[in-house]
Amino acid sequence: xxxxxxxxxxxxxxxxxxxxxxxxxxxxxxxxxxxxxxxxxxxxxxxxxxxxxxxxxxxxxxxxxxxxxxxxxxxxxxxxxxxxxxxxxxxxxxxxxxxxxxxxxxxxxxxxxxxxxxxxxxxxxxxxxxxxxxxxxxxxxxxxxxxxxxxxxxxxxxxxxxxxxxxxxxxxxxxxxxxxxxxxxxxxxxxxxxxxxxxxxx
Amino acid sequence: xxxxxxxxxxxxxxxxxxxxxxxxxxxxxxxxxxxxxxxxxxxxxxxxxxxxxxxxxxxxxxxxxxxxxxxxxxxxxxxxxxxxxxxxxxxxxxxxxxxxxxxxxxxxxxxxxxxxxxxxxxxxxxxxxxxxxxxxxxxxxxxxxxxxxxxxxxxxxxxxxxxxxxxxxxxxxxxxxxxxxxxxxxxxxxxxxxxxxxxxxx
DNA sequence: ACCTGAACACCGTTCAAGT
DNA sequence: ACCTGAACACCGTTCAAGT
Numbered sequence: 107x108x109x110x111x112x113x114x115x116x117x118x119x120x121x122x123x124x125x126x127x128x129x130x131x132x133x134x135x136x137x138x139x140x141x142x143x144x145x146x147x148x149x150x151x152x153x154x155x156x157x158x159x160x161x162x163x164x165x166x167x168x169x170x171x172x173x174x175x176x177x178x179x180x181x182x183x184x185x186x187x188x189x190x191x192x193x194x195x196x197x198x199x200x201x202x203x204x205x206x207x208x209x210x211x212x213x214x215x216x217x218x219x220x221x222x223x224x225x226x227x228x229x230x231x232x233x234x235x236x237x238x239x240x241x242x243x244x245x246x247x248x249x250x251x252x253x254x255x256x257x258x259x260x261x262x263x264x265x266x267x268x269x270x271x272x273x274x275x276x277x278x279x280x281x282x283x284x285x286x287x288x289x290x291x292x293x294x295x296x297x298x299x300x301x302x303x304x305x306x307x308x
Numbered sequence: 309x310x311x312x313x314x315x316x317x318x319x320x321x322x323x324x325x326x327x328x329x330x331x332x333x334x335x336x337x338x339x340x341x342x343x344x345x346x347x348x349x350x351x352x353x354x355x356x357x358x359x360x361x362x363x364x365x366x367x368x369x370x371x372x373x374x375x376x377x378x379x380x381x382x383x384x385x386x387x388x389x390x391x392x393x394x395x396x397x398x399x400x401x402x403x404x405x406x407x408x409x410x411x412x413x414x415x416x417x418x419x420x421x422x423x424x425x426x427x428x429x430x431x432x433x434x435x436x437x438x439x440x441x442x443x444x445x446x447x448x449x450x451x452x453x454x455x456x457x458x459x460x461x462x463x464x465x466x467x468x469x470x471x472x473x474x475x476x477x478x479x480x481x482x483x484x485x486x487x488x489x490x491x492x493x494x495x496x497x498x499x500x501x502x503x504x505x506x507x508x509x510x
Numbered sequence: 511a512c513c514t515g516a517a518c519a520c521c522g523t524t525c526a527a528g529t
Numbered sequence: 530a531c532c533t534g535a536a537c538a539c540c541g542t543t544c545a546a547g548t
Contacts, residue, residue, distance in 0.1 A: 110512035112548060131418075137541060149542080150513055156539065193401070209416055214407075214468040216333075223472045230473065245477040246485035251465075252458065255484060259461020266416040270425045271432065277496040281450035282457060289491040312529060312531035339522060352532055360522065498523080 114144040116154050123165045127206050135162065159218030162210075166221040170209040172227040176200045181232025186239040187291045193232055194257050194283045201261040209265060213259060230254065238253070240290045249290055256282055316346040318356050318366070325367045329408050337364065339502045345479065361420030364412075368423040371409040376431040378402045383434030388441040395434055396459050396485045401464040411467060414460060442492045451492050460485055 113243035124273035126134045137158055141148040155161040177196050183189025201208040211221065231252070260279055269275055324345035328336045339360055343350040355361040379398050385391025403410040414424065432452070439452035462481055471477055 112512065136539090144513095147514055148540095149515085149544085152542070153512065174491065201422070212465070212468060213415075214411055214471065215463075220469070226472060227472060234473070245483065247473060248480045250482040251462065251471065251475075252484040252487060255462035255465060256454065256540085257461070258456035258457045258465060259459070260414075263414070263457060263460060266414060267422070268414065268428060269453065270428060271449060273453075278453040281447065282454040283486075285454060285491050289487050297389045314531065338520090340520085348531095349533055350521095351525085351534085354523070357530060 113150075114146050118144050119151060119161065120164050120168050120185060123161055124168060125209065127210065128204060131206050132162070132210060135165070137161075157218060158212075159216060162219040163213065163221055165207075166211050166215070166219070166224050168215075169204070169211050170221060170225040170229045172204075172207075173197075173200055173211070174231075176231070177232050179232075181235040183187055183236070185277055186236045187287050190240065192252065193236065194253070195278075197257050198261050198279065201265060205265050209262070212262060225254055237290070253286055253290075256286060296299045309396060316348050316373055320346050321353060321356055321363065322370050325363055325431075326370060326409065328419055329412065330406060332413060333408050334364070337367070339363075348397075350411055353402070363420060364417065364421040367409075367424055368413050368417070369427045370419070371385060371413050372423060372427040372431045374401075374406075374409075375402055375413070376433075379431070379434050381434075383437040385438070388438045389400050389489050392438045392442065392455065393436075395438065395482075396455070399459050400463050400481065403467060407467050411464070414464060439492070455492075457490060 119140060122140050123135050125141050126206065128145065135158075137148045137151055140161070141151055149161070158191075176201070177193050179192040180189045180196060182190065211226075233254055234246060234250045237253065238246040241249040260282060263269055264275060269278075313455055321342060324342050325337050328338075328341050328345065337360075339350045339353055342363070343353055353363070357366065379395050379402070382391045382398060383396040385394065413428075436448060436452045439455065440448040443451040461482060465471055467479060471480075
């Protein structure tokens with residue numbers, strides 16, 4: 107016999123949180139609003155998540171899972187250049203379709219709201235895979251970070267409304283992807299061994 | 309005669325806000341904390357800024373002014389490749405020195421907290437200038453956006469703790485800058501090189 | 511075992527009243 | 530002209546009491 111059967115579930119709470127997130131940004135993800143949406147009073151949520159931060163983290167994990175499912179397939183593409191192109195486009199499309207969710211997972215969240223490293227790593231795996239096949243073992247991580255930084259930087263500036271100098275945004279993205287794919291795909295003669303020692307100047 | 313002389317100033321309020329921002333992030337920039345810091349009660353701040361959002365916007369403008377002063381000089385560098393390299397490094401150093409302030413200005417702020425377009429444009433001018441000298445009139449904006457997206461994306465992921473796969477972060481940044489400077493500096497067969505006319509120094 | 515109302519501390523904001 | 534205390538609505542969170 108259960109004296110008070112559960113009137114909702116962790117999944118329902120996360121789903122409600124994500125809906126509120128997409129509709130009104132992170133500020134709209136209020137314990138009261140979430141509780142309302144799942145038909146419960148706010149204090150009840152603390153039986154499932156110890157604090158609002160934990161709920162935000164659960165939402166972030168959910169978002170990263172979706173992102174991974176969207177970009178994952180391209181990591182296995184036969185042609186790594188085509189794969190990288192497709193991945194960049196799919197990544198950007200995900201961000202456009204879920205702007206607030208996207209902003210959430212790439213934000214500098216307080217420690218108690220931060221998704222675990224594995225969630226991020228899983229979403230990053232396809233880029234790393236393609237980078238390795240393009241530039242080889244030696245420079246895998248650097249190349250993956252170059253691509254990721256560009257795509258994320260572009261999309262986040264775009265979503266934040268930071269491109270205000272006119273011009274066609276789609277063209278700029280295509281141009282950037284072209285330059286990167288060409289630069290990474292074609293082994294350049296300029297890729298001489300780098301013995302530049304970086305002296306710290308602090 | 310002034311029945312109640314001003315006990316603080318707009319500048320002091322903005323400075324207090326920035327100190328709180330750097331110390332504890334945007335959440336720490338409370339009307340109460342700011343008022344406390346300038347020796348006034350919270351309601352008095354509303355004589356200077358109609359709402360917290362307006363104060364945040366003023367702080368953002370202040371931050372962008374600093375950023376502009378840091379990267380501005382490199383826009384005039386004789387060698388655009390060296391200039392771009394220096395600018396990227398200076399930009400990243402600014403972000404490291406002022407992580408919360410940096411995050412603030414590149415965040416997707418609510419409309420009432422957003423700095424005016426001119427502040428962003430002023431900070432972006434040096435990159436655009438260098439991009440134009442590197443790739444020519446035709447592709448200026450695209451190239452500037454490629455560089456900006458990479459540098460911002462890299463720094464923001466770095467600050468958000470999103471690079472969790474190991475490896476040396478400084479090396480990855482240097483690698484990215486190298487690839488971009490080479491790709492943009494060397495006219496690739498893809499784009500037919502026009503007469504590259506030298507820009508005169510001012 | 512889960513839910514609830516009541517309560518607390520904190521925040522942004524308003525406003526009538528003070529000088 | 531600028532400042533203040535008091536007040537309001539709202540939020541995250543706690544907790545004793547209900548079933």
